[in-house]
Structure formats: C-alpha cells, structure tokens
Ligand SMILES: Nc1nc2c(c(=O)[nH]1)N[C@H]1C(S)=C(S)[C@@H](COP(=O)(O)OP(=O)(O)OC[C@H]3O[C@@H](n4cnc5c(N)ncnc54)[C@H](O)[C@@H]3O)O[C@H]1N2
C-alpha cells in the first residue's frame with residue numbers, strides 16, 4: 001500500500017481508462033467488503049446476501065391440496081370419514097371408497113388417489129360423495145418447487161421483498177447479510193450559496209442536496225448529520241472534516257477541489273490522512289478529475305474517499321463511474337453489468353477519452369436519444385435523462401450503433417412521461 005506523510009504529495013498514477021477504473025474500484029471494494037452479520041428477516045431488506053439462500057425443507061414440505069374438495073381413495077361413490085384443514089397432519093386414508101373433506105393448503109392424507117373439487121362433486125341422499133376427479137393432479141408434490149438443502153439464490157444478491165418472502169417460505173428465521181454501506185458527503189467551495197438565487201460570483205450548492213439522494217438510491221445510508229458543507233476552503237478544515245466523517249462512514253464523498261486550483265485542498269488533505277489512491281483521474285469526459293482514495297486506520301479498517309469534481313454533471317459522472325462499482329464491491333454484489341442500447345442519433349466521441357453522454361431511453365423501443373443542455377456545469381440535461389451512453393475512446397456514435405448504457409439509479413415511475 002502506498003502511504004504519504006503530510007509533507008510529501010501523494011504519488012499520482014496516470015489516468016485510468018474508464019472501463020479499467022470501474023473494474024479496479026470494484027475489485028478494491030470487494031477486497032474490503034463489509035462484514036457479514038446474521039439478521040432477522042424483518043431487518044434484511046436492502047442488505048446483500050453474504051451466504052446463498054437455501055431451503056431447510058422440500059418446498060412444499062408436504063403434499064398440499066391446491067383446492068377445496070374431497071380427497072378420495074379408489075373409485076366412488078365415497079364414504080366421508082373425516083375432514084382435514086390446513087395446519088394439521090391427517091391420518092392415512094386407509095380404505096378404498098372413503099374420502100375426507102379437504103381445504104386448500106391442507107396436507108393430503110397418505111393413501112389418497114385423487115381430489116375432487118367441491119363444486120364438481122355431489123352428495124347422494126345417503127351422504128356419499130360422487131364426482132369425477134380432473135385428469136391433472138389437484139395437489140402439489142413435496143420438492144416440486146425446491147429440494148431440501150437446495151441453493152435457491154447465490155451470495156451477493158441484493159435482498160428485496162421477494163427474496164425475504166422466499167426465505168420465510170424456506171423456513172429461514174434470519175439471514176447472513178452485509179449491511180448497506182454508510183456514506184457521508186463533504187461539500188467544498190467557499191463560493192457556494194445554500195439558499196436563494198445565485199449571482200455576484202456565487203452559485204447555489206447543487207450537490208449538497210442531491211448527492212445524498214443519489215447515494216441513498218445506490219443503497220447507502222446517509223444520515224442528515226453526515227452531510228456537511230460548505231467546508232471552509234482551508235487545508236486544516238478539509239483534513240478535520242474528512243477525519244470526522246471517516247470516523248463513522250464507510251465511504252466519504254467530497255465535491256469540488258479535485259483539481260489543483262489555489263483553493264483545491266483535497267489532494268493535500270488526502271496526503272495528510274495517509275491515504276493511497278485507487279484511481280486518480282479517469283480518461284472520461286466529463287468528470288476527468290474524479291478520484292477514489294483508500295484510508296486504512298490503525299485497526300486495519302479500510303474506508304474510502306470518492307472525490308467528485310465540482311462541476312455538477314461531472315460529479316454525477318463520478319458517482320456512476322466510481323461510486324456505483326465501489327458500493328457493489330463493498331456489499332459483495334457482482335459488478336453491475338451494463339445493458340446495451342441502440343443510438344437513435346449521432347453522439348460525438350471525445351478523442352482518447354471515453355465519452356459519457358446523457359441520453360433518454362425511448363420507453364417502447366429502448367433506443368437512446370441524446371439530450372440537450374449537457375455541459376459539465378449544467379444539470380438541466382441530467383434532469384431529463386435516464387443515464388449515459390458510453391462512447392469508447394477514439395470512436396464516435398452513429399445512429400444504429402449498439403453501445404453500453406450506464407443507468408442513473410432512478411425509481412420506478414421516474415422519467416415515465
Ligand atoms: N487548469 C485547469 N483547470 C481545470 C481543469 C483542467 O484540466 N485544467 N479541469 C476542469 C474540470 S474538467 C473540472 S470538472 C473542474 C474540477 O474542478 P474541482 O473538482 O477542483 O472543483 P472546483 O474548482 O471546486 O469547482 C469547479 C466548478 O464547479 C462549481 N461547483 C463546485 N461545487 C459545486 C456545488 N456543490 N454545486 C454547484 N457547483 C459547484 C464551482 O463553482 C466551479 O464552477 O476543474 C476544471 N478546471
């Protein structure tokens with residue numbers, strides 16, 4: 001591991017290619033994956049499976065009637081010898097010509113040869129049951145869905161409500177999971193206003209209110225107290241703010257100060273903290289000065305600082321490029337596979353840089369349309385886009401080209417109109 005004292009600048013590796021940066025950051029996140037803990041089912045939504053989900057029994061665990069009716073043995077008419085409701089283990093149906101009334105979900109008694117639906121049965125005046133069973137079985141066999149011990153879902157899968165329900169059906173009371181990462185945000189820039197209209201050389205802080213929301217959509221926990229800024233444009237203030245945030249957060253995002261301007265203190269602050277770079281600058285436009293650094297504390301605990309460039313759209317490019325793969329690794333999830341989309345219109349390349357170009361997806365065809373107002377200082381284009389099309393270095397995008405697409409972490413219903 002590289003380290004540096006406060007007096008020597010950090011050794012800056014050359015710009016990483018965008019694809020390489022994604023996979024490097026992911027691998028480093030995975031190597032520092034959050035600890036696995038055993039949590040009750042009611043608390044695991046949004047966590048990540050640290051062990052595969054297995055079933056403790058066959059599913060279903062017993063032959064289960066799928067209808068209300070009569071479990072019969074042999075040929076009818078059948079003599080009624082009892083009733084079996086869901087929730088108990090019935091005695092066997094011992095004699096041909098006998099039947100028990102059965103409810104949906106009840107265990108089918110041993111010896112039953114068919115089930116006649118109640119609406120397809122009749123009672124004789126003597127109380128015997130008649131009817132014709134359907135040709136296909138009316139009950140579910142043990143192991144039809146899964147066999148005892150079978151792995152149903154691999155480790156690394158995000159836990160969602162469907163998975164929680166499945167785990168309960170499998171007889172699990174708790175699961176080994178990795179928790180959502182804790183993230184913090186430090187906003188740098190004395191020129192930033194936190195209220196009112198911009199003017200007279202000052203701009204509104206657009207990232208303090210929005211980056212925590214993006215981070216939450218990537219599954220992070222971000223407490224209001226962990227959003228700090230603007231931090232004063234001095235090195236001691238930067239170092240102190242980073243040190244405090246790193247005390248509780250797994251990932252501290254910072255905005256601004258990634259370059260070498262007169263008040264850009266991020267790099268010297270990282271040096272003062274003994275951080276080492278995972279990635280320092282990425283050959284992507286916009287967002288080139290983005291970085292990810294790693295801070296290892298005396299107890300061996302690893303935490304990360306993601307330096308998001310100050311230009312607001314560039315900050316979001318850094319989120320999708322570095323922060324998303326890092327978070328996947330930290331949670332033990334797979335590196336997100338990028339879907340492909342077809343370009344509806346030309347998209348220029350950016351020479352030897354990868355170009356991440358904001359685009360909107362046609363909901364019906366899945367085709368990508370570049371949006372307008374996409375300068376790195378602008379957010380207007382972002383607010384209408386679904387994500388970014390990826391134009392590889394030394395290429396340009398032509399209509400009909402299939403290109404990777406980096407989605408924004410939008411929720412169902414957003415961008416629907
Ligand atoms: N000499 C060079 N200067 C710059 C280069 C370069 O290659 N050589 N690269 C430019 C690029 S690319 C970017 S991106 C920015 C990155 O700058 P920093 O990360 O150091 O950010 P700042 O200088 O603090 O701010 C840049 C810009 O963004 C505005 N800003 C910052 N924070 C916010 C915020 N929270 N909300 C809204 N706007 C914000 C800030 O006012 C500046 O206009 O560097 C270029 N310079």
Ligand code: MOO
Pocket residue numbers: 284285286287288289309311314376377
């Ligand atoms: O690429 Mo900067 O990141 O142009 O805004």
